Amino acid sequence: ALEGGQDAILVSSGMGAVTGALLLLLKAGDHLILTDECYHSTLNFCEKFLPRYGVESSLVPHGDYAAIEAAIRPNTRLILSESPTNPFNHCLDLKRVVEMAHSRGVKVMIDSTFATPLNLRPLDYGVDLVVHSVTKYLAGHNDLMAGVVIGSVKELTPLRQMQALFGQIV
């Protein structure tokens, strides 16, 4: 409700949200564009783990829109970015990225952990999926771990089906 999303899936950590969404959206032969300046474990997962499953990633400078556009290939499925970034607080022109992605049939996922829905609602700009480490500001008291994936019912129904299979249960 805070993000203005149709549906949300709560998982046991922020990384559970990021990796669950990536494993759902991507399959062998797909290509992912990731902006640098992202959470170190997200970068680690995309660079060290996804290649084992045949998913290639391109790392582009955060905020370099020409580089993002140039990195789009026929098999690009997703652009993953953060706004603001952890830890440098750089913001992204979401409308611009969404326009360039959707015109090429590419989805956009934003890790909005640092923004919180109080400051930014990426879905309002056409972003397909929003993830949060609920462990951070959303929980607020440094006493629990959780993650959330927010989006349309259509995007999230397959993820909910996958959730039990992967054991990402809260």
Ligand SMILES: *Cc1c(COP(=O)(O)O)cnc(C)c1O
């Ligand atoms: C902390 C953080 C994560 C990972 O969250 P956990 O709940 O610790 O797994 C992912 N993305 C960002 C931007 C974060 O700050």
